[in-house]
Amino acid sequence: MIYDLAIIGAGPAGSAAAKIATEGGLSVLLLDKAVFPRDKTCGGMLSAKTLDELGFELPDELMQHEVHKVRVYGYNLDSSEWDEKRTIGKAVKRRHFDDFLVHKAIDTGAYFIEGAKLTAIDQNSTGIVIRTSRGCFSARYVIGADGVFSPTAALAGIHGRLPVWQMGFTMEAEVQVPVLNSDYGTAEFYFIPFLGGFGWAFPQKDGYNIGVGGVAWNHKRLTSYFYEFAERILKYKGINAPVPKAKGCFLPAGGIPRRISKSNIVLAGDAAGFVDPFSGEGIYYALHSGHIAAQTLLEVIEAGGDWGKAYARRCAAEFYHDFRLSLLVALVSGKKTQFQYDVLKENPSMVRAIPIIMCQRHPYDMVLKENLLPMPGRMFRTLIDKHA
Incomplete structure (x- = not known):
């Protein structure tokens, strides 16, 4: 059998793409090297925008905790907090969350094979051959959603190991x-x-x-x-x-500019480098890029065009402006000092930057306007107060 789409990696990006693609009428093969449920290193905090991106409600039994307040601590464990008075995130355990998403994809018609370690990817006149420890499979299109050290990216010649x-x-x-x-x-x-x-x-x-x-x-x-x-x-x-x-x-x-596609193979989630460099949030971008990958594929199959180029353009338009501003915030904040905390303590509204990042899809223009641009004046006033 030749599948319309094979997805390598059954984390949030892969499962999200599988659900959209099967709902659009495609035959989908979902592969993962692990056996589910499996643990995943992660803080386990789903931001409000991640919950919105899911497109469906999570069952109560998955929820560990609902968060509406942020507290920031300096080196001496003095703290400053901001209560957003609405849900800004929900805590989950990734073992159960990812397993739930996989079963959502299975329920819509995706065929899931676990314990399938990728060993090779070959392209021929009929499509793409995916060789794994569980056998060989063929597909017309492939999404690599297999993490930061993506075997798909390496074996398909998209990019090597990140420096x-x-x-x-x-x-x-x-x-x-x-x-x-x-x-x-x-x-x-x-x-x-x-x-x-x-x-x-x-x-x-x-x-x-x-x-x-x-x-x-x-x-x-x-x-x-x-x-x-x-x-x-x-x-x-x-x-x-x-x-x-x-x-x-x-x-x-x-x-950071990276290649994320080659022919009929694209990368999503961590494999594509889609993680907020300041906050470290990745699940939102995994879900969103998985959705974009599947949606653009359905559009290309319907109307024609180059899937890889269409996907890369849409991701660039959706993600890169905020990623670059986020990278700027990360570089400017640098190695955080007690003096930086003192500035924050005297300006507690600065803590609100975290709920903004957790709730808004494009937060960094506001974060820079409300926090980075006024920073020199705030630092000067704090310095004067400390020596008054």
């Missing part, structure tokens, strides 16, 4: 302890002494997802720093609990 300066790195663990009443509904972010870095603590039903992230060339230092950070946060909260073994992952930085 370390084009990536971020995160470490996280789930600590199973009672959640403090004061932490309900609150996403916490922490200043940490790493370029482009921050820490987090997100409440769940049975504890906290605690993590740190920063530029990838610091991945070894971030790995060792994570345990110091997590122990400090738990101690601050008055929680006596061991920190479990953490998991790390690399993620691409969006906003």
